[in-house]
Amino acid sequence: MDSAEILATVTLRAGFNSAVVVAGTACLGIAAGVIGSFMLLRKRAMVSDALSHATLPGIALAFLAATALGMEGRSLPVLLAGALFSGVLGVLAIQAVSRFTRLPEDAAIGAVLSVFFGVGVVLLSHIQTLATGNQAGLKTFILGQTAAMNRNEAMAIAGLALAALTACVLLFKEFRLLCFDPGFAVGQGWPTVRIDLTLMGLTTLVTVIGLQTVGLILIIALLIVPPAAARFWTEKLWAMLVIAAVLGGVSGWLGASLSALVPRLPAGAVIVLVAGALFLFSFLFAPARGVVATAWRQTRLRLAYAEQAALTALLHGRHPPSRRMEGWLKFRGMLNDGALTQPGREAARAAERNRRLWERFLIHYPTLVPGRANWGIDPIDRVLPRDLVLELESFPESLSP
Amino acid sequence: MDMLFSLRSGQKPGDGPVPQSSPLEVRDLTVAYNRKPVLWSADYTAPPQGLIAIVGPNGAGKSTFVKACLGLVPSVSGSVKVHGSPLGKRRSLIGYVPQRESVDWDFPASALDVAAMGRYSMIGWCRPVGRAHREAARACLDRVGMADFADRQIGQLSGGQQQRVFLARALAQEARIYFMDEPFAGVDAATERAVIQVLRDLDSAGRTVICVHHDLQTVADYFDHVLLLNTRVVAAGPVGTTLNAETLHRTYGGRLGPADVPGTRKYVAEAGAA
Numbered sequence: 006m007d008s009a010e011i012l013a014t015v016t017l018r019a020g021f022n023s024a025v026v027v028a029g030t031a032c033l034g035i036a037a038g039v040i041g042s043f044m045l046l047r048k049r050a051m052v053s054d055a056l057s058h059a060t061l062p063g064i065a066l067a068f069l070a071a072t073a074l075g076m077e078g079r080s081l082p083v084l085l086a087g088a089l090f091s092g093v094l095g096v097l098a099i100q101a102v103s104r105f106t107r108l109p110e111d112a113a114i115g116a117v118l119s120v121f122f123g124v125g126v127v128l129l130s131h132i133q134t135l136a137t138g139n140q141a142g143l144k145t146f147i148l149g150q151t152a153a154m155n156r157n158e159a160m161a162i163a164g165l166a167l168a169a170l171t172a173c174v175l176l177f178k179e180f181r182l183l184c185f186d187p188g189f190a191v192g193q194g195w196p197t198v199r200i201d202l203t204l205m206g207l208t209t210l211v212t213v214i215g216l217q218t219v220g221l222i223l224i225i226a227l228l229i230v231p232p233a234a235a236r237f238w239t240e241k242l243w244a245m246l247v248i249a250a251v252l253g254g255v256s257g258w259l260g261a262s263l264s265a266l267v268p269r270l271p272a273g274a275v276i277v278l279v280a281g282a283l284f285l286f287s288f289l290f291a292p293a294r295g296v297v298a299t300a301w302r303q304t305r306l307r308l309a310y311a312e313q314a315a316l317t318a319l320l321h322g323r324h325p326p327s328r329r330m331e332g333w334l335k336f337r338g339m340l341n342d343g344a345l346t347q348p349g350r351e352a353a354r355a356a357e358r359n360r361r362l363w364e365r366f367l368i369h370y371p372t373l374v375p376g377r378a379n380w381g382i383d384p385i386d387r388v389l390p391r392d393l394v395l396e397l398e399s400f401p402e403s404l405s406p
Numbered sequence: 407m408d409m410l411f412s413l414r415s416g417q418k419p420g421d422g423p424v425p426q427s428s429p430l431e432v433r434d435l436t437v438a439y440n441r442k443p444v445l446w447s448a449d450y451t452a453p454p455q456g457l458i459a460i461v462g463p464n465g466a467g468k469s470t471f472v473k474a475c476l477g478l479v480p481s482v483s484g485s486v487k488v489h490g491s492p493l494g495k496r497r498s499l500i501g502y503v504p505q506r507e508s509v510d511w512d513f514p515a516s517a518l519d520v521a522a523m524g525r526y527s528m529i530g531w532c533r534p535v536g537r538a539h540r541e542a543a544r545a546c547l548d549r550v551g552m553a554d555f556a557d558r559q560i561g562q563l564s565g566g567q568q569q570r571v572f573l574a575r576a577l578a579q580e581a582r583i584y585f586m587d588e589p590f591a592g593v594d595a596a597t598e599r600a601v602i603q604v605l606r607d608l609d610s611a612g613r614t615v616i617c618v619h620h621d622l623q624t625v626a627d628y629f630d631h632v633l634l635l636n637t638r639v640v641a642a643g644p645v646g647t648t649l650n651a652e653t654l655h656r657t658y659g660g661r662l663g664p665a666d667v668p669g670t671r672k673y674v675a676e677a678g679a680a
Contacts, residue, residue: 046513175532182523186509192476193527193579194497240559242514370594375564390551390567393596 014262026151027261029159029166030218030276034227034257036166037211038249039173041228042235043204046184046242051111052099052205054225055118057212059095060088061125061221064146065132072135079142081158081217088146088213088221095121096205149220149273151264162214169207170250180204181242218261220273226280227253234284237291252287256280308333309382313360316353319345359385365397427490428452429583429614430475435484437467437474444470446637448484452583452616456630457609459619459645463658466636468618469505472585476502488583498527501581503572505588511561517571518556521547524578546577549607551600566597573604583614591620602628625649 017024044053067087072078095117102113129143173180182190183200190197208228215224235248260276292298315326315334325343326334334340339349363381366389367374374380378388386394430452437445445467452458460468473479475486477493488496501524522535522543529539547553550570560568569589576584589601605615605628616633619625625632626645634640634648634657641653 048510178526178529178533178535179531181515181519182526185513185515185520186504186523188473188478188504188508189502189523189575191478192497192500192502192504192585194494195527236514240514240561241516242519245514370564370566373564373566373592373594375562375567378562378564389564390554390570390596392551392600393566393594396596 011262011266014266015259022156023262023265025156025159025163026154026265027258029154029163030151030257030261030272031254032163032166032170032257033211033215033218034231034253034255034276035250036170036173036253037215037224037227037257038231038235038251038253039170039246040204040207040211041253042232042242042246042249043173043180043184044208044228045232045236047201047204049205049208050225050229051114052096053208053212053228055099055114055121056092056096056209057216057221057224058118058125059098059121060092060213060216061122061147062128063087063089063091063094063125064143064216065125065128066091068132068143069128084143084146085213085216088216089209091121092209092212096209145220146216147220147222148271149216149218149223149264149276150268151218151261151272154217158217162218165210165214169210172203172207173246176200176203177243177246218257218272219276220271223273223277226273226277227256230277230280230284231256234280234287234291237287237294239293252280252283256283306379306382309379312337313356313382316345316349316356317360320350320353320357362394362397365400366393369397369400427487429454429489430616431485431487431490432471432475433485433487435471435474435486436482437470437479438482439479443482444637445474445481448635448639450633450639450642452614453631454614455609455612456644457605457628458614458616458631458633459625459629460616460633460635461619461622461625461649461657462635462640466657468635469587471635472587472616472618476500476585499582501576501579501584503576503584503586503589506565506568506572506591508587511563511568513560515560516557517547517552517560517563517567517574518543520560520571521556521574521578524575524580527579543574543578546574547571549577550574550604564594566593569593570597570600573601577604581613584608584616586615586617588618588620590617590624622654 014023014027017027041050041053044050064084064087067083067090068078070087071080071083076083098117098121099110099113102108102116103110106113108116132143179195179200182193182195183197183204187197187201190200211228212221212224215227219227231253232245232249234252235245238248239245256276256279259279260272263275264270264272287295289296290298311330312333315330316339318324319326319340325331326340331340334349339346339352345353360381362385366385367380375388385397389397428451430450432448432450435445435448436443444465448467448471460471462468470479474481474484475493477486486493488499493500518540522540524546525535525539525543529535544553544556547556547570550573552567552570552574555563555567560571563571569592573586573589576586589605590598593601605617608615609630617629619629626649629645631643632645632648633642634653636657636659640657641648
């Protein structure tokens with residue numbers, strides 16, 4: 006395999022069949038990214054994992070039933086119907102366990118996931134010993150295989166994925182309300198149980214159509230990893246959905262292309278590796294919540310604290326700044342020949358007022374400090390409402406230490 | 407007050423008894439979690455005017471009462487009527503301010519996004535939030551002094567600001583009757599003043615406001631009516647006549663010490679003497 010061949014596949018020029026498969030998987034990634042975002046915000050990510058694992062016994066049973074009836078056991082619709090049936094059964098089992106016992110939901114998920122998967126593996130081993138000899142394809146459902154996929158199947162996947170995506174876009178407002186505050190939604194009269202079931206149904210749909218390409222062990226990654234990566238980039242829901250869709254689509258696209266080139270390479274693993282790389286990049290470099298951006302903000306914050314302290318000290322003629330701080334203040338045009346310049350004095354006074362108000366706020370309302378505000382540094386007028394700032398200003402001086 | 411009431415219901419004073427249904431009628435409401443009753447056969451009829459406080463010790467079923475009225479928790483028995491009709495038909499009349507801790511504030515949403523959620527049931531299924539509704543939500547943020555923070559992610563707001571956003575969302579519902587679960591819990595003094603101002607405005611606009619309230623000290627200052635709750639309804643009525651040493655003692659039992667509630671030292675001292 007040379008680079009020209011890789012390029013041809015990735016850019017959809019390696020034959021119509023491969024192009025359809027790649028495009029279909031990309032559509033799957035887009036739909037999974039959007040639906041997974043809502044599942045993540047609904048705090049149901051692990052339920053979808055249990056759902057996908059619970060499909061295995063259904064696939065095996067559908068194969069056995071179809072073979073017993075003299076039908077073609079590997080017929081895709083039959084297998085997917087079985088997967089759907091046992092997947093839904095698994096989710097219902099989780100709900101029953103967590104509702105009628107005092108077990109926490111994660112324990113219920115763990116129990117159902119492993120038992121269903123175990124039953125599936127046993128059934129699969131049993132099928133291996135049968136004389137039908139047509140069972141080879143079943144294993145691709147575990148880790149996924151795009152190479153074996155035909156054009157019609159890929160088109161069906163693309164169609165269903167886009168339908169799920171459309172439903173998600175239409176129900177954007179309802180899903181947002183459900184994920185943020187289901188209690189308020191009930192109070193307003195929204196049928197939250199039905200909206201929840203719709204979201205769960207869309208997740209089931211994406212899981213089942215993704216079984217063949219991504220495989221049941223790793224489909225969860227396509228539902229969780231792109232949304233989790235997208236969350237690093239933004240504080241807006243619609244932007245998170247768009248970014249998750251793009252990341253999911255790219256993962257599906259590249260993963261399916263690479264898997265088509267190397268038939269023995271499980272597509273699911275490749276797709277997940279691509280998604281994982283995108284996640285790692287987002288985790289490190291996303292400007293909103295990434296690690297590097299956070300570290301940079303903290304460094305700047307420390308510098309701002311030091312600068313304020315030095316300015317206040319200079320304003321009141323207390324100890325002179327350190328050599329490094331002196332250089333920094335000169336660079337900022339706030340210090341000249343060991344004395345504060347006009348902008349320097351203004352900055353010092355503004356910093357002093359800001360610090361005084363912050364101190365009063367912290368003394369009077371210690372539990373109310375906004376989540377991500379930097380005490381004493383962020384301009385208090387930008388952080389607190391005006392009436393509260395006025396109140397702080399009206400406090401007598403003696404209340405400040 | 408009589409005159410105001412009569413004017414609003416379109417009746418002249420002296421027309422005789424008006425068959426005016428109460429904003430909220432609760433009959434024999436019982437709620438149980440895991441076989442343990444938290445609310446036992448509660449009866450309550452809300453007065454047509456005045457701010458109402460629900461008061462009682464921790465675990466007395468105050469929040470449960472509100473949630474059962476809204477249909478958020480299943481009741482074992484009893485009925486709830488809003489302006490004379492069963493709850494299901496009156497959803498659009500009801501506004502709700504849940505406890506601040508009930509949601510994850512790290513959610514990717516701005517203050518305006520949350521306030522606009524109050525409009526969702528008016529907008530209806532599958533339609534986006536239009537400009538008119540967004541502007542209405544923005545006006546509600548303005549009423550609680552949060553207009554400058556409309557585009558801020560909600561996790562970056564302080565506790566008091568988050569409470570104001572919840573209040574703005576309820577205002578955006580344009581309801582007739584508001585249930586609020588501890589709207590004054592853990593907020594700063596400026597927010598407390600802003601909230602009480604909004605509540606008084608709602609009251610004078612003829613809306614019913616029912617608040618779970620934890621601070622005995624301020625009940626008499628902020629509210630006109632009180633519902634004393636401790637699993638059962640202990641007493642209900644105007645604050646002046648209902649809130650006294652005897653009823654407080656029956657509501658809180660031995661759990662109330664003067665140190666806990668400085669403002670009610672007088673009541674408690676009387677309760678001790680009684």
